[in-house]
Every structure is written in structure tokens, then in C-alpha cells.
Amino acid sequence: MSRIGKKIIELPAGVSLSVGKDNVVTVKGPKGELKQVIDRDITVEVSGNRVECKRPTDQIRHRALHGLSRALISNLVLGVTTGFKKELELVGVGFKASNQGNLLDLSLGYSHNILLEIPKEIKVSTTQEKGDNPRIFLEGADKQLLGQVAAKIRSLRKPEPYKGKGVKYKDEYIRRKAGKAAGK
Secondary structure, eight states: OOTTTTSOEEOOTTOEEEEOGGGEEEEEETTEEEEEEOOTTSEEEEETTEEEEEOSSOOHHHHHHHHHHHHHHHHHHHHHHTOEEEEEEEESTTOEEEEETTEEEEEOSSSSOEEEEOOTTSEEEEEOOTTSOOEEEEEESOHHHHHHHHHHHHHTSOOOTTTOOEEEETTOOOOOOOOOOOOO
16 A cells, blocks of 8 residues: 555644535645546545545556555645745846736846746745845745646756756755866
């Protein structure tokens, strides 16, 4: 049996979970409401404050979906209680980030600034302290949307391996390459 799939999810106080038609799991909590469609073969059983995912057979497909479904539901519960955070860092001379509401203005060494509209479900803030790289902070309840937005921002100027310039995650390690060897 799947080690992750057979774990029981404990619902904290103030969080409610319901399974609707077409296996749509809805989780409501202090940080909002999230919905996720679970495969029709996986059954989600709610008893009190405990949630359990069950699979019908030991087919490879069902075994794969069992752990996935449990992890998705667990992320929904975690999202509506504590939320998720991502931090990006801009490394490079002249790189800047500022925001007005959910409009992110990035200066990444191109001829024009990049304006990026962040979805309203995600809260964005920026800091730019002297002697430190500019940082972008993203917060939200939906882990998938948060990761997707962070990846979109990073893709605007990926970190390069020679000087490490670009947009990177705070805890990301950039493997560095040696430059050209000196002549003769």
C-alpha cells in the first residue's frame, strides 16, 4: 500500500472539507476556499476531522493516483490554514523590482521594464535594501498557482552559470562554471 496514500489527514479547527459531485473536494478555512478535482476511482472519506483516501484495486494506475490524491488534499488543507510562501532574489547590476498592488514592475537588464500582472489570489511584495539584492515575496493559499507564478517570474531571466546573474529562488544553488582559460 502507498505510504503517503494511507496516511490520514487531520483537519485543524476552523477547516471544513466536503466532497461534491464528480469528486470535487472543497476545503474552506481562514485563508479562503480551494477546490480540487480528484480522480473518480479514488474515494475520499470524511469522518469528523479525519480524511482518508482509498483506492479500489492494486493496479499501477490506482496506486499512482492514491498518493497523489492524498498529497493534493493535504496541500489544500495546509493552504487554507497557514498558506504558502516563495521568495525570489534578483542578482545582477541594475536589476530592480517594485510593485503597485498586484502589478509587478521588473527591470532585468532589457531595454524596457517588464510589467507582470499577478493573479489576485496571490499577495506580492518587494524589498530593495542598500547593499542587498532586490527580493520578491509571494504568498498565497494555492500551492500550484504560487509555484506557477514564481516559475513565470524566474523564466523572465534565468540565472546563468558564469556570474550567477538572473532571477533565482532564495534557497536555490547555482552551479558555477569556470570562464575561459587564460591564453598561453
